[in-house]
Amino acid sequence: MLAHYGYKDGSGDYFIIIDTDKCDGCGDCVKACPYNVLEIIPNEFDIEGGDMAAVKEDQRKKIKYSCAPCKPVSGERKLPCVVACKPKAVSHSW
Amino acid sequence: MSEIKSQEYWRWPEYRHTVPDKDWHNAKIITAGVDVGSVGSKAAVLLDGELYAYSAMRTGGISEATAVKVVNWALEETGLQPDNLHYVVGTGYGRVNVPFAKRTITEIACHARGAHYIYGPTVRTVLDIGGQDCKAIRCDEKGKVLSFLMNDKCAAGTGRGLEVFADLISVPIQDLGKVSLSVDEEPPPVSNTCVIFAKAESLALLRRGWPKERVAAAYHAAMANRIVDLLMRVGVEKDFVITGGVAKNAGIIGRVEKLLDIKALKPNIDPILAGALGAGLFAKALYEKQIGLR
Numbered sequence: 001m002l003a004h005y006g007y008k009d010g011s012g013d014y015f016i017i018i019d020t021d022k023c024d025g026c027g028d029c030v031k032a033c034p035y036n037v038l039e040i041i042p043n044e045f046d047i048e049g050g051d052m053a054a055v056k057e058d059q060r061k062k063i064k065y066s067c068a069p070c071k072p073v074s075g076e077r078k079l080p081c082v083v084a085c086k087p088k089a090v091s092h093s094w
Numbered sequence: 095m096s097e098i099k100s101q102e103y104w105r106w107p108e109y110r111h112t113v114p115d116k117d118w119h120n121a122k123i124i125t126a127g128v129d130v131g132s133v134g135s136k137a138a139v140l141l142d143g144e145l146y147a148y149s150a151m152r153t154g155g156i157s158e159a160t161a162v163k164v165v166n167w168a169l170e171e172t173g174l175q176p177d178n179l180h181y182v183v184g185t186g187y188g189r190v191n192v193p194f195a196k197r198t199i200t201e202i203a204c205h206a207r208g209a210h211y212i213y214g215p216t217v218r219t220v221l222d223i224g225g226q227d228c229k230a231i232r233c234d235e236k237g238k239v240l241s242f243l244m245n246d247k248c249a250a251g252t253g254r255g256l257e258v259f260a261d262l263i264s265v266p267i268q269d270l271g272k273v274s275l276s277v278d279e280e281p282p283p284v285s286n287t288c289v290i291f292a293k294a295e296s297l298a299l300l301r302r303g304w305p306k307e308r309v310a311a312a313y314h315a316a317m318a319n320r321i322v323d324l325l326m327r328v329g330v331e332k333d334f335v336i337t338g339g340v341a342k343n344a345g346i347i348g349r350v351e352k353l354l355d356i357k358a359l360k361p362n363i364d365p366i367l368a369g370a371l372g373a374g375l376f377a378k379a380l381y382e383k384q385i386g387l388r
Contacts (some may be wrong), residue, residue: 002241
C-alpha cells in the first residue's frame with residue numbers, strides 16, 4: 001500500500017510516500033532523518049499487524065517546513081530517508 | 095428580555111435503523127464497528143457479516159461518551175445488549191476513545207472495506223468526504239487499500255465547510271446540493287484553500303447582490319475543484335464511489351463527476367456508514383481469527 005503523508009496547499013504538493021508492502025519496519029529511515037520527521041508505528045491497516053514507517057502525527061501538517069532543509073536546491077540530491085531505505089519503500093512528491 | 099429562536103441550518107438529522115426480517119438469535123457471529131468521526135459518529139451492528147442495525151449522530155465534546163451512546167442507540171429496539179457483541183472495532187478520528195473496542199483500525203482501511211461491501215467488488219477508487227478531512231483511496235477487488243492520501247490540514251472541501259455555508263445562506267444542509275444545482279450557468283468558483291476565506295468571499299458575493307443559489311454554486315464548485323485536485327494525486331480508476339456524509343450532497347457529487355468525467359456508483363446503503371461497516375467487517379475477521387476459524 002502506498003501511504004501518502006502530507007498535504008497540498010497554495011504553494012505546492014508536499015508528500016512523503018511510504019510503500020508499506022516494501023517497508024519492513026527496520027527504522028533505518030528514522031535514524032537517517034536529521035529533523036525527526038519519521039517514526040515506526042504499528043500497522044493499523046492490516047489485521048496481521050506488524051510495524052511500518054510513517055510520518056509523525058505532529059509533522060504531517062508541516063513537512064513543507066520540516067523537510068525543506070533536505071530539498072534539492074539545484075540538480076539532483078537524494079533525501080537521507082530515501083537513501084537509507086534498503087527496500088526502497090520511501091519516496092516523495094518534490 | 096426576549097430572545098429570538100433561530101433555526102440551525104447546519105444541523106443534520108441523527109437517525110437509527112434496524113434492517114427488517116433479520117433475527118440476531120440465529121446469528122453465529124455478532125460484531126460491531128464504531129466510527130467516531132470529527133463531526134459525526136456512526137455505529138454498525140453486523141450479523142455474520144451482514145448489516146443489521148445502525149445509527150448516526152453528532153460527535154459530542156467527549157468522544158468516549160458519544161461512542162457508548164451511538165452503539166447503545168444502534169442496539170436499541172433490537173433487544174441486543176453490548177455484552178452480546180462478540181467483537182467491536184473502533185475507527186475514525188476518535189478511534190482510540192472507543193471504550194469497549196478490542197482493536198482499532200485506521201478509517202482508511204475501514205472505508206475501503208466498507209465501500210467494497212456497499213458498492214461491490216468492482217470498486218477501485220473511494221473518495222471519502224468526511225466532516226473535517228477528505229481521503230482518496232485506491233483499493234483492489236478484495237477491498238484492500240493499495241494507495242491512499244488524506245487531507246486533514248484544512249476543512250476546505252469537507253462537510254464542516256458545508257455546515258458553515260448552510261448557516262451563511264440560511265438553507266438547511268440537506269437542501270444545499272439541490273440549491274447549488276438550480277443555477278442556469280456555473281459562476282466562477284470562490285477560493286478553495288480555506289473555509290474562512292471561502293465563506294468571506296461568499297459573503298462578499300451575497301452583499302454584491304448575487305442570489306444565494308449562485309453563491310452556493312460558486313462555493314460547491316470550489317469544493318469540488320479542491321477534492322478533485324486531491325484525488326488526482328492517487329489517480330482515479332473505475333469504478334469510482336463517494337462515501338461519507340458529503341456523498342449525500344448532489345451538488346458536490348455532480349460537479350466532481352463532471353470534472354473527472356466519471357460517474358460515481360449509486361449506493362443502496364447509506365454511504366455515511368462506510369467506515370463503521372468496514373470496522374464491523376474487520377471485527378468479524380478478527381473474531382474468526384481469535385476463535386481459530388481462520
